[in-house]
Amino acid sequence: MKTTILDLPEEELIEPGNRACAGCALGIAYRAGLKALGRDTLLVVPPSCLTVLQGLYPIAATKLPSLNVTFASTASAATGLLAALKVTGRTGVNVAAWAGDGGTSDIGLQALSAACERGDNFVFVCYDNEGYMNTGVQRSGTTPQWAITANTPLKGKMQPNKNVPAIMAAHGIDYVAATSAAYPLDLYDKIKKALTYGGVKYIHIHIPCPPGWGFEPRYAVKLGKLAVETGLYELYEIEKSQLRHTGASLKLMEKRRLLPVENYLRAQSRFKTISDAEMEKIQDQITRKWEGYFKSSEEAQGGE
Amino acid sequence: MQIIETGNVAAALGVKLARAQVIAAYPITPQTPLTEKLSEFIESGEMQAEYIPVESEHSALAICIAAASAGARSFTATSSNGLLYMHEQIQWAAGARLPLVMCVANRGVGAPWTIWNDHQDSISQRDTGWIQIYANDHQQIIDSVLKAFCLAEEIMIPVMVCYDGYILSHTHMPFDVPDSEIADAFLPPYRPPYALDPADPANLNTVTMPDGRPDVRGDISPGYMEIRHLLQHDMVEAIPALKRVEERFRSMFGRGHDPYVEPYRCDDADYIAVSLGSLSYQLHDVADALRAEGVRAGVLSVHLYRPFPDRIIAEALNRCSGVIVFEKALSYGYQGPLCSDIKSALYRYAQGKPFVTNYILGLGGREITTQDLYEALKVSCSPDGGAGEETRWIGLKIPAGGTQT
Amino acid sequence: MPAGDYRKKISLSESGPGDAGKTGSWRIVRPVIDPDVCIPGRRNAPACYICWLYCPDGVISRSVPPGIDYQYCKGCGICAEECPTKAITMVEESSFIKE
Numbered sequence: 081m082k083t084t085i086l087d088l089p090e091e092e093l094i095e096p097g098n099r100a101c102a103g104c105a106l107g108i109a110y111r112a113g114l115k116a117l118g119r120d121t122l123l124v125v126p127p128s129c130l131t132v133l134q135g136l137y138p139i140a141a142t143k144l145p146s147l148n149v150t151f152a153s154t155a156s157a158a159t160g161l162l163a164a165l166k167v168t169g170r171t172g173v174n175v176a177a178w179a180g181d182g183g184t185s186d187i188g189l190q191a192l193s194a195a196c197e198r199g200d201n202f203v204f205v206c207y208d209n210e211g212y213m214n215t216g217v218q219r220s221g222t223t224p225q226w227a228i229t230a231n232t233p234l235k236g237k238m239q240p241n242k243n244v245p246a247i248m249a250a251h252g253i254d255y256v257a258a259t260s261a262a263y264p265l266d267l268y269d270k271i272k273k274a275l276t277y278g279g280v281k282y283i284h285i286h287i288p289c290p291p292g293w294g295f296e297p298r299y300a301v302k303l304g305k306l307a308v309e310t311g312l313y314e315l316y317e318i319e320k321s322q323l324r325h326t327g328a329s330l331k332l333m334e335k336r337r338l339l340p341v342e343n344y345l346r347a348q349s350r351f352k353t354i355s356d357a358e359m360e361k362i363q364d365q366i367t368r369k370w371e372g373y374f375k376s377s378e379e380a381q382g383g384e
Numbered sequence: 385m386q387i388i389e390t391g392n393v394a395a396a397l398g399v400k401l402a403r404a405q406v407i408a409a410y411p412i413t414p415q416t417p418l419t420e421k422l423s424e425f426i427e428s429g430e431m432q433a434e435y436i437p438v439e440s441e442h443s444a445l446a447i448c449i450a451a452a453s454a455g456a457r458s459f460t461a462t463s464s465n466g467l468l469y470m471h472e473q474i475q476w477a478a479g480a481r482l483p484l485v486m487c488v489a490n491r492g493v494g495a496p497w498t499i500w501n502d503h504q505d506s507i508s509q510r511d512t513g514w515i516q517i518y519a520n521d522h523q524q525i526i527d528s529v530l531k532a533f534c535l536a537e538e539i540m541i542p543v544m545v546c547y548d549g550y551i552l553s554h555t556h557m558p559f560d561v562p563d564s565e566i567a568d569a570f571l572p573p574y575r576p577p578y579a580l581d582p583a584d585p586a587n588l589n590t591v592t593m594p595d596g597r598p599d600v601r602g603d604i605s606p607g608y609m610e611i612r613h614l615l616q617h618d619m620v621e622a623i624p625a626l627k628r629v630e631e632r633f634r635s636m637f638g639r640g641h642d643p644y645v646e647p648y649r650c651d652d653a654d655y656i657a658v659s660l661g662s663l664s665y666q667l668h669d670v671a672d673a674l675r676a677e678g679v680r681a682g683v684l685s686v687h688l689y690r691p692f693p694d695r696i697i698a699e700a701l702n703r704c705s706g707v708i709v710f711e712k713a714l715s716y717g718y719q720g721p722l723c724s725d726i727k728s729a730l731y732r733y734a735q736g737k738p739f740v741t742n743y744i745l746g747l748g749g750r751e752i753t754t755q756d757l758y759e760a761l762k763v764s765c766s767p768d769g770g771a772g773e774e775t776r777w778i779g780l781k782i783p784a785g786g787t788q789t
Numbered sequence: 790m791p792a793g794d795y796r797k798k799i800s801l802s803e804s805g806p807g808d809a810g811k812t813g814s815w816r817i818v819r820p821v822i823d824p825d826v827c828i829p830g831r832r833n834a835p836a837c838y839i840c841w842l843y844c845p846d847g848v849i850s851r852s853v854p855p856g857i858d859y860q861y862c863k864g865c866g867i868c869a870e871e872c873p874t875k876a877i878t879m880v881e882e883s884s885f886i887k888e
Contacts, residue, residue: 085838092847096861097807100845102815103865107845120582122454131591135808137800138597138605140587145580147453148589150472153446156438160406160450160458161580163434167405167456173582191446194439264842290865298866298879301843481799540790540798577795587802600805606797614798 083265083272089115098141100133103290103297105261105304106207107133112264113178113205113285114144116271121174122161123147126154126188128180129214130207154179155192155280158202174275175202182212185221185244192280196251199279203271206244206282207261209289217292226358227293227350236353248282249318257317259326260286262304266315266327273317286313294349303347311338311366325373332370333377341366385561391552394522394559395461395487395545396421398529400431401567402485404459405574408436408447412466413499414549415489419461441466445473445486452482453588455579457533459484463549464491464498467505471512474542478513478615480589483536483574485529486514488546489553490661490712492748500749501549503660507689507713507721513615515543515622516689518660520646522552522559524687527633527640530562534571534629539618548662550749562637570636619691626688644693645700646685649675653682655765656701656738658726659710660686663752667710670757679765692725698733701726706739708764710757710778712746719775720744739770745778752779806861812846816864818879820857826876830854840868840877 093114100107106129114121123146125131131148135141149157158177165173179188184206192204211229212218219229219237222244226236249256254277257270267285274281288303290296295303307313308328315329325333332338341363345351389397395418399407407426409419425431434451438444441462448458462470467488477484488506492498506516517532519525525547532543547553562570580588592608599605606614626643634640648668650656657667664685674681684700701707707730711720718724723742730737741764746752756778763769824830828837833853841849848858849868857868869877 085842086835088842090851094847095804095806095808096846096848096858097809097812098846099809102845102863103867104845107847108843108867111845111847112842122580122582124450134587135590135802136597137590137592138599138802139808140585140590140802140804141808142587143585143804145582145585146587147450147580148587148591149446149450150442150476152442153449153473156408156443156446157450159436159443160408160447160452161454163406163408163436163447164451164454164456164458164579167432167434167451168454168579190439191443194443198436296866298870300845300865301867301871481795538790540795577790577792578799578801585804587804588799590800590802592800600803608800611798611800618798 083268085265088112088265088268091115093119093143095141095143098133098135100129101291101297103300104129104133105287105289105300106130106209108264108301109207109261109267109285109287112268113271114142116268117174117176117203119144120172121176124149124154124157124161124175124177126151126179126183127214128183129209130178130180132214151183152187153191154183154188155195155204158204159195159198159200162200162202176205177202178205178207180214181206181208181210181222182220185242193251196248196253196280201278203274203281203283205285207285207287209287209292210241211292213289213292226354228353229350245282245284245318253280253282254278254320255281255317257282258284259315260304260308260313261288262301262308263315263327270317292350295347299347303344306339306344306347309339310341310344311370312341312344333373336374338366338370386558387561388556388558389522390417390554390556391522391525391547392418392489392554393421394526395529395547396425397561398526399459400425401562401564402530402533402571403457403573404433405456406434406436406448406451406458407460408438408444409460410438410441410444410462410466412441412463414491414553415461415463415466415487417553418487418489441469442473445470445477448484449473449477449480449482452484453480453580455574455576457574459486461487461489463489464493464505467509468493471509474509474512474514477542479612481540481615482542483533483540484542485532485536486542486544487529488544489549490546491549498748501551502712502747502749504713504747506544506546509544510690510721513541513619515541515619515691517543517545518687518689519545519547519552520662520664520685522557525552526559526561530567530571531629531633535622535626537574538629539622539625540577541615541618541622546661551662566636570633622691623688623693642687644688644696646687647700648683650682650684650700652680653704654680655706655708655761655769656682656684656704657708657710657761658684658686658722660689660722663710663712663746666752666754667757669754670761673758674761674765681761681765686722689722692729694725694729695733697726698729701730701738702734704738705767706741706764706769708761708769709740709742711742711744714744723775741770742775743778744775750779811860812863813860816862817882818864818866819859819882819885820862820864820866820868820877821880822854822857823876823878824854826874827854828874830876837873839871839873843867843871
């Protein structure tokens with residue numbers, strides 16, 4: 081079931097006047113995400129831009145109970161909260177961890193993997209702004225190839241990014257989803273669906289970052305949409321091992337027309353050194369990937 | 385009930401009596417049998433708790449930190465590099481003022497790898513804001529675990545109960561297991577002064593500025609330094625608090641000991657050997673031997689290492705002529721940390737200022753023979769016993785730059 | 790330990806607006822909604838609310854017509870960029886200098 085804007089809970093669980101940069105797409109995702117999680121939630125937050133958004137002592141920009149933890153310990157802390165809820169006999173309270181891409185794909189991966197293997201029951205959100213933005217834009221495991229960052233300053237990152245949802249899906253957990261701040265309703269529905277499953281549920285959110293990627297704040301949603309409409313980033317869910325595209329990515333399957341990836345890459349100063357040849361390579365990879373999707377979807381339809 | 389069991393089992397029985405609610409642990413020698421025992425208690429239904437087998441010590445303490453933040457009595461245990469791997473979390477737990485209890489079965493640290501006993505692991509965590517209690521025998525281990533929860537929850541500071549790996553953790557000794565009904569009266573269920581709760585939401589361990597700033601009501605909050613000053617203030621307050629805990633324990637269980645130091649033949653002693661942990665009992669024999677030769681020697685075992693009961697220790701030592709500190713740990717480039725602490729205490733409180741000398745021994749499980757201890761004390765228990773090198777090594781087979789002797 | 794004492798010993802933050810102050814002061818351009826072009830404004834009924842959905846700071850109300858809390862609006866311009874009817878114009882703050 082798809083939620084509409086008018087169905088989305090009106091109550092805000094974050095406070096205005098917070099410390100996030102103007103145009104920070106995390107704010108969009110966080111607002112929608114907390115609406116999905118609801119007030120009866122305990123949150124875990126490792127160091128990240130969210131720590132900053134959530135505020136400096138003694139004022140909190142979140143209305144949810146929230147535990148700031150050390151960088152590597154996010155998923156384990158979520159397990160600790162669950163254990164405490166259980167032994168103190170409290171039911172009906174969700175536990176959710178909300179970490180950045182560094183906190184998930186790099187320093188937080190070990191604890192997250194262990195929690196998946198133990199089957200601990202919480203939602204783990206990775207908001208992926210594709211770098212260590214809070215410390216001044218350094219490369220992370222999810223920074224895309226060729227992106228200029230503060231520690232890949234001249235040539236850009238030489239390696240492709242990790243596919244974290246695929247890593248998570250390999251744990252055999254029931255629900256893995258990829259969504260984007262540019263599609264808050266898709267994000268909302270995925271977190272809502274995640275809450276219906278046990279074990280670790282993993283939600284990966286693409287978060288355009290104006291200062292980190294080098295674009296004007298007003299284009300934050302545009303960039304998020306372009307990432308999807310060019311087929312570079314995909315909205316999908318892997319529910320009980322079944323992958324299916326959702327929302328705008330599902331529409332791409334129907335329309336069968338991708339926007340050129342150049343539109344996305346050239347809109348960001350972090351890709352300013354990318355060569356035409358490299359751009360073409362990226363375009364080829366995307367085109368081939370989607371042709372594969374189109375083909376398997378035809379086969380599936382043909383088989384009906 | 386009197387039983388004969390290992391030190392690790394004594395610790396596990398203490399945790400069971402304390403009705404710890406959340407236990408998270410990662411295997412490491414020589415701690416492992418402790419938490420294995422707890423998992424057995426829980427699986428068999430003897431103990432009601434959540435046991436979480438984690439992928440690292442860092443996560444073990446992460447779980448305890450989060451569980452305590454949400455109101456659960458939480459416990460973990462480790463040794464050696466496991467403790468070092470927790471270091472960040474150890475500091476975090478103290479700064480967050482969580483009443484955790486952790487047992488440390490003391491073991492040397494790598495590199496090179498060693499699995500045998502010394503105190504370098506817990507001593508290296510001295511400055512983290514945890515209370516450190518060193519137990520000398522199995523009875524002290526089980527009793528200390530129970531008292532540790534009581535103290536931690538009274539002052540909201542975590543407590544480490546340290547005991548010697550193998551020497552205590554793996555040896556079978558008789559000890560009394562406190563009656564569980566009395567234990568329940570001694571340590572009632574944990575009532576957290578704050579627990580994460582949607583009905584009373586708060587953002588904990590928030591980024592805190594050097595200076596205070598107005599809260600939502602306009603009152604000026606403390607800054608980081610005030611919060612840390614309160615930790616120091618309350619750590620010092622833990623010294624009298626531990627005495628109150630000890631007195632309650634004694635009144636309810638009919639046994640107990642000085643919570644700070646354990647003196648042996650110190651009253652008229654001219655020379656006092658000082659140590660942490662089980663080594664002190666070996667030193668008792670040496671003091672007896674020296675006394676038989678007319679040397680008035682005594683032994684002072686230090687139970688409470690942090691907060692450091694400096695005045696109490698100085699008062700225990702200030703009437704003697706010489707203090708000889710035996711340590712299984714070292715501040716590399718200087719001397720044994722306990723030696724430094726004792727000198728500091730004596731500088732402030734003892735006008736007579738006995739000399740202080742220092743022996744490093746038993747690192748990485750090097751055997752400590754009573755003969756070696758006897759020879760060292762024989763040399764040091766004399767009016768000029770403080771002369772020469774302040775820090776000497778016992779049991780070294782190849783001196784630096786030398787060949788095997 | 791009494792709860793009141795404990796809460797003063799730790800970094801425990803309570804929710805409230807304006808952690809970063811009146812973030813409206815960050816703004817150099819101000820979103821101004823034209824109610825005659827805005828869909829809920831024109832229809833005089835709840836509708837659209839793309840601006841409300843996408844505001845990273847939650848400073849736009851889901852009302853008829855939508856309102857903007859200028860105390861806290863950081864002026865990012867996402868609302869103006871995403872408005873399907875171009876009902877929101879970003880106006881230089883300097884033109885409001887007399888307010």
